[in-house]
Amino acid sequence: MLSERSELSPARWMWSLWFAMELISEKGHPFAEELEKIQCSLQDVGSALATPRSSAREAHLRRTTFESGRVLELEQWIDKYSGQLPPLTAFILPSGGKSSAALHFCRAVCRRAERRVAPLVRMGETDANVAKFLNRLSDYLFTLARYAAMKEGKQEKIYKKSDPSD
């Protein structure tokens, strides 16, 4: 029980995201402003998750509604970057330098969070926009990881099947 509760708590994954995003922001990338907006939105994700719809007061629920505008905004950002990227032709490792690797890491954390939020949405306890936001956020982070590697001139490492005869 203890462990299940703590897994569902936003704390751990959210703190990992905040921390990794702060590491990247320091580099002065043009997308730092987007990451700051996302850091605020994650705070709202936390509030929404901490406010189960079946038991919270009406006024509190209104305050923690998660607007769909933020999902649309992420989609626009994804389109903006993905148009500039070379196509994926091989399986890449979460590499491409420090910023890119941090973004790949954030994406993995975000995907896990999405899987944990999904049942809460199905049970009607959490706004579906929260899950949609996390879903688009994973895509955004993956796209941005590749974009950051490209902008910093870093190589994306390709997965190579180890050859035992090597």
Added chain:
Amino acid sequence: MLSERSELSPARWMWSLWFAMELISEKGHPFAEELEKIQCSLQDVGSALATPRSSAREAHLRRTTFESGRVLELEQWIDKYSGQLPPLTAFILPSGGKSSAALHFCRAVCRRAERRVAPLVRMGETDANVAKFLNRLSDYLFTLARYAAMKEGKQEKIYKKSDPSD
């Protein structure tokens, strides 16, 4: 069971703390010496947690007693820094540059650890000073995060409620 046990094990959170503190220490801040002392104390926290009072041998228990002096020391350090900080007037994000964000992250890890240690203290299996140490350590890390941001001239980011009409 497996997962519950691993949650209670000090390993994961303590390694996160050690690692993040080492990142900060490298920057040559005047508080690096304090962090090094804390890194040693965390080792003792680990020993105390790994030695349940109900079943451990007397000699072993004496060796793993956790002295209250370390709690007082943290309180002195907190007072020293908090006297120099501007008052908190808004909800800040765990930001303020790399060192500050790492310290905010450490604080979150530490708060979770404190919550896990609390039932062990209630059951009489762990020295109450261990929980007190972790409690003051969270406060110390929060204060230090703000102090590090100030000293490095970094901006603390303020949480802004997203406006859907933006």
Added chain:
Amino acid sequence: MLSERSELSPARWMWSLWFAMELISEKGHPFAEELEKIQCSLQDVGSALATPRSSAREAHLRRTTFESGRVLELEQWIDKYSGQLPPLTAFILPSGGKSSAALHFCRAVCRRAERRVAPLVRMGETDANVAKFLNRLSDYLFTLARYAAMKEGKQEKIYKKSDPSD
């Protein structure tokens, strides 16, 4: 259940390893190539863990066999570095600068992973070479942490028992 499953999933620990290794790789150490090979092998560890022997198709199992050659390679690397290191005379903290601390952290993550994989090997669901690989990988990472500290001229911090009369 949820939490137990997610604990067993390779995702979290493996992403931590990939990320930390990428941080170190950027420093241009001569062992960066070894870390890149390991990043690929970890991908194969993930595939092997995701393919339980009792239920997977024959062709899939052949593709996810984990070669013992990679265990031997790690052993050679361990020998190469440990021959150059000063003997351990005290209990060291996971310190020695950023790269070294990241490697100590990776080692802790890896040891936890090994403990989780062990029962899968005992049940015959996972190739024993996977567990052996993780076991040697911990040793490699510990040796490399000490080597990196030495090469970067960083001090390994010694654990000091706090003296209450200090």
